[in-house]
Amino acid sequence: MKRWKTIRNKENGKEQQGEEPFQALLQQLVNSDDFIQFTYKSAAGLLCIGYYTSLIDGKILHQDILPNIKSLESIHHLHSLIPIENIIVTSDVTKIKDSLLNGHMMVFITKDIGQIGLVRAPVDNTREVSIPEVEFSVVGPKESFVESLDKNLNLVRKRLPLPELKTIEIVIGTISKTKVSVLYIDGIANKENVQTVTQRLSDLEIDQVNDSSYLTQLIQDNQNSPFPQLIDTERPDRIASALGEGKVAILVDGAPHGLIAPTNLFEFFVAYEDYFLNWAVATFFRLVRFFAVLFSILITPIYVAVLTYHYELIPKDLVSTLVTSRNPIPLPPIMEALILELAIELLREAGARLPTKVGQTIGIVGGIVIGTASVEAGLTSNVLLIIVALAALASFTTPVYQMGNTIRLIRFPFLLMAHYIGLVGVAVSFIFLLIHLLRLSSLGRPFLEPVYPLRLQGLVDSIIRLPIPFQSKRPAQSQAEDDKKFNAMKAKRIKDTKKND
Amino acid sequence: MGKLRINIGLLAVSATLLTGCMGIETQVVDELQLATAAGFKHIKDDEIEATISFPVFLTDKTVKNATLTATDTLNKELRDRQNLKSEKPIVSGKLEVILFDRQLAERGFFDHLDSLMRDPSIGSKVFVVVLDDDPKDVLSKQYGNKDTGIYLSNIIQQNIETGLIPKTNLHLFTYNYYAEGKDPAIPIMAQSRDGVGIRALGLFKHDKLVHQIEKDELFFYKVLFDSNSSGETMAIKFNEDKKASIINVESTRKYEVLQPMSNAEIKIKVKAKMMIREYNNGLLNKDKMKEMENFIKKRFEEKSAELIQQFQQKGTDPLGIGEQVRTRTRNWDKKKWDELYPNIPITVQAEIEMIESGLIN
Numbered sequence: 001m002k003r004w005k006t007i008r009n010k011e012n013g014k015e016q017q018g019e020e021p022f023q024a025l026l027q028q029l030v031n032s033d034d035f036i037q038f039t040y041k042s043a044a045g046l047l048c049i050g051y052y053t054s055l056i057d058g059k060i061l062h063q064d065i066l067p068n069i070k071s072l073e074s075i076h077h078l079h080s081l082i083p084i085e086n087i088i089v090t091s092d093v094t095k096i097k098d099s100l101l102n103g104h105m106m107v108f109i110t111k112d113i114g115q116i117g118l119v120r121a122p123v124d125n126t127r128e129v130s131i132p133e134v135e136f137s138v139v140g141p142k143e144s145f146v147e148s149l150d151k152n153l154n155l156v157r158k159r160l161p162l163p164e165l166k167t168i169e170i171v172i173g174t175i176s177k178t179k180v181s182v183l184y185i186d187g188i189a190n191k192e193n194v195q196t197v198t199q200r201l202s203d204l205e206i207d208q209v210n211d212s213s214y215l216t217q218l219i220q221d222n223q224n225s226p227f228p229q230l231i232d233t234e235r236p237d238r239i240a241s242a243l244g245e246g247k248v249a250i251l252v253d254g255a256p257h258g259l260i261a262p263t264n265l266f267e268f269f270v271a272y273e274d275y276f277l278n279w280a281v282a283t284f285f286r287l288v289r290f291f292a293v294l295f296s297i298l299i300t301p302i303y304v305a306v307l308t309y310h311y312e313l314i315p316k317d318l319v320s321t322l323v324t325s326r327n328p329i330p331l332p333p334i335m336e337a338l339i340l341e342l343a344i345e346l347l348r349e350a351g352a353r354l355p356t357k358v359g360q361t362i363g364i365v366g367g368i369v370i371g372t373a374s375v376e377a378g379l380t381s382n383v384l385l386i387i388v389a390l391a392a393l394a395s396f397t398t399p400v401y402q403m404g405n406t407i408r409l410i411r412f413p414f415l416l417m418a419h420y421i422g423l424v425g426v427a428v429s430f431i432f433l434l435i436h437l438l439r440l441s442s443l444g445r446p447f448l449e450p451v452y453p454l455r456l457q458g459l460v461d462s463i464i465r466l467p468i469p470f471q472s473k474r475p476a477q478s479q480a481e482d483d484k485k486f487n488a489m490k491a492k493r494i495k496d497t498k499k500n501d
Numbered sequence: 502m503g504k505l506r507i508n509i510g511l512l513a514v515s516a517t518l519l520t521g522c523m524g525i526e527t528q529v530v531d532e533l534q535l536a537t538a539a540g541f542k543h544i545k546d547d548e549i550e551a552t553i554s555f556p557v558f559l560t561d562k563t564v565k566n567a568t569l570t571a572t573d574t575l576n577k578e579l580r581d582r583q584n585l586k587s588e589k590p591i592v593s594g595k596l597e598v599i600l601f602d603r604q605l606a607e608r609g610f611f612d613h614l615d616s617l618m619r620d621p622s623i624g625s626k627v628f629v630v631v632l633d634d635d636p637k638d639v640l641s642k643q644y645g646n647k648d649t650g651i652y653l654s655n656i657i658q659q660n661i662e663t664g665l666i667p668k669t670n671l672h673l674f675t676y677n678y679y680a681e682g683k684d685p686a687i688p689i690m691a692q693s694r695d696g697v698g699i700r701a702l703g704l705f706k707h708d709k710l711v712h713q714i715e716k717d718e719l720f721f722y723k724v725l726f727d728s729n730s731s732g733e734t735m736a737i738k739f740n741e742d743k744k745a746s747i748i749n750v751e752s753t754r755k756y757e758v759l760q761p762m763s764n765a766e767i768k769i770k771v772k773a774k775m776m777i778r779e780y781n782n783g784l785l786n787k788d789k790m791k792e793m794e795n796f797i798k799k800r801f802e803e804k805s806a807e808l809i810q811q812f813q814q815k816g817t818d819p820l821g822i823g824e825q826v827r828t829r830t831r832n833w834d835k836k837k838w839d840e841l842y843p844n845i846p847i848t849v850q851a852e853i854e855m856i857e858s859g860l861i862n
Binding site (some may be wrong): 224306307308309310311312314316319320322323324326327328329332333420421422 | 505525527528529530531533535537556558559560562564592594595597622624647651654
């Protein structure tokens with residue numbers, strides 16, 4: 001703790017120049033075993049090279065730097081000897097330190113004491129752009145973000161070749177020094193949104209940012225809400241389309257997921273594949289997803305409420321099925337439901353923690369063996385088993401993983417309320433949920449936007465997805481400076497020139 | 502942070518205080534005795550015998566019918582007496598059929614219905630039925646793999662949907678009971694050699710059974726009763742061995758009341774499209790179809806008039822003719838109508854069209 005403090009104090013202190021602090025820095029650097037320093041005899045006396053082996057590409061060092069550097073006479077001639085762009089010569093100790101940690105190597109000669117040359121030779125060991133796994137789509141682009149910010153920016157910029165696409169770089173984290181880029185299209189995105197995002201990011205007080213999900217949790221409007229208020233996506237095409245709608249995107253170095261804001265509840269149930277399908281099919285799939293959410297949250301609580309309090313509601317033909325399946329079970333419906341829900345959560349958690357191949361086995365063991373065995377042993381009724389399994393399945397249809405987790409979590413308060421006061425409890429919980437959602441905002445914009453407040457402009461692409469010519473305007477929620485995407489009249493008028501004309 | 506702490510505190514306090522309010526009695530479905538049918542039988546004076554039937558669900562997925570019987574004067578007292586003998590608490594939320602024996606129906610049973618209507622867990626779609634036999638006897642028998650309540654309810658349901666019984670339930674019974682110018686009509690069920698079934702339609706004056714429409718006449722009643730109806734079937738006999746069966750494809754019924762609240766004639770106009778289902782009088786041709794149309798028209802008008810006359814004599818109005826008059830006048834007077842009703846000439850005019858005669862190859 002004390003050590004970090006001293007480092008930070010040095011950073012914050014006045015710019016220290018001269019040999020004395022540089023010597024101190026050198027001392028500090030040499031303390032680490034992966035910092036390498038060696039001295040040559042060159043044309044102009046002693047030549048010293050220092051770098052972190054873990055950060056430097058050996059190939060550049062061997063091919064471009066070492067063969068050329070021997071004839072170095074003055075540190076200012078460095079750029080004419082080495083075929084690497086943007087060589088800096090400085091005496092700023094802080095800059096030297098930062099550059100060394102960012103994959104530069106330092107060169108200095110006894111002749112030009114106090115002047116340090118910095119050569120960029122970072123090792124590129126990020127993984128290749130691969131197929132999106134979380135947001136897989138059968139049709140459409142198959143590239144997803146990787147951990148390198150530069151690669152990710154490249155993926156977005158390729159899709160938006162515009163000078164208006166601007167990025168603001170912010171460094172966050174006192175020890176992780178994570179580079180974060182805020183992306184927006186100048187002239188489309190609302191300046192207020194950009195301002196809010198950059199301000200919230202630069203105000204952050206945190207030591208480490210290891211993933212973009214840190215930022216989601218830290219900068220969203222209500223941090224206690226189980227609902228994420230920023231979409232995270234691994235698809236560059238989704239980010240590009242969000243930017244085109246006047247939204248702001250955040251890319252984090254080291255995170256394979258970008259963030260989009262402002263956003264609304266309905267966007268969390270939009271799979272990007274929807275845009276690659278015919279509008280009728282896409283609308284159907286979206287409706288299925290919304291049904292799945294409601295089903296997943298409500299079906300088990302309704303089962304518990306009806307079986308515990310409202311036997312009158314059971315249709316007469318279903319009574320015998322329900323009662324026979326529950327007959328051998330000694331537990332009240334709530335315990336039965338909780339046990340099964342817990343079992344499903346255990347299976348999910350075990351599957352998530354284990355390697356894929358073992359995970360599959362867990363699915364089979366849990367799903368089939370435990371399921372049938374517990375029914376046969378008379379611990380759970382098979383009707384509830386079906387219901388809980390369906391509800392779990394339905395919760396997995398949510399395209400945004402974070403939202404899927406939320407859906408699974410908010411089922412439990414519903415369950416308890418259903419047990420305490422029956423369907424009234426389910427209704428009360430639902431009211432609480434609605435109130436909470438109504439109070440939520442994303443970058444200060446209402447979270448239920450196209451529905452409440454009702455905005456037809458956004459409604460065409462929310463619960464339903466109308467044909468692309470109908471989406472000629474940017475959604476009202478992003479409050480775009482220019483809300484016209486394209487000319488709707490021209491888009492709807494399809495004219496074929498005939499041979500005879 | 503302070504606000505959050507206050508909120509959590511409030512939540513904790515209200516949760517502890519409200520647990521007292523949450524002591525709602527649970528009614529877990531498999532820990533209840535779900536009565537599906539209740540039968541009432543007149544014993545003497547005020548005393549009635551009540552039998553409930555309920556399903557017992559066995560683990561091999563079969564359902565056994567069981568009954569409990571008690572005798573008392575008050576309906577809810579009966580429940581308490583039955584509860585004394587029951588393994589699980591008896592609840593009436595899944596009641597499907599309420600049966601009254603003929604004796605009780607003739608004495609009037611509205612007082613007994615009262616307790617059933619007051620109970621919010623009893624649906625208004627429960628069937629009310631008159632039983633020609635002993636309710637205890639009928640309810641204690643099991644028909645198929647279901648309890649007798651559901652079985653009886655299915656019989657009635659099926660006949661309302663596809664057969665000759667007009668729509669009936671607890672709500673409609675009480676509606677017609679209180680309505681001015683209309684009287685209730687509910688099915689009469691009885692045991693026969695091959696089980697239990699609907700025998701006739703019982704007609705009520707207030708809550709007393711006064712008359713009944715037999716099976717053969719239900720066709721005419723149903724067509725007259727519903728303003729739009731379809732699917733009713735009728736057999737007609739031309740003579741000893743020449744018969745035909747027809748089905749009503751679509752019929753409409755209209756009233757013509759020229760001078761309401763007077764002795765003037767009331768006309769009921771029926772337009773029906775019918776189809777021949779069975780015919781054994783040689784080849785059908787256009788002339789014969791025409792002949793049949795006339796035959797049915799004559800028969801329909803005669804039979805309907807006869808039925809209405811019976812209603813007038815018994816002082817019951819299941820067709821709701823009074824209600825038709827009431828909607829056409831501002832001088833409605835219940836007492837005056839009751840005096841007028843038996844003597845008003847009511848005629849039926851039928852217009853029959855045979856649209857199909859089936860397919861013969």
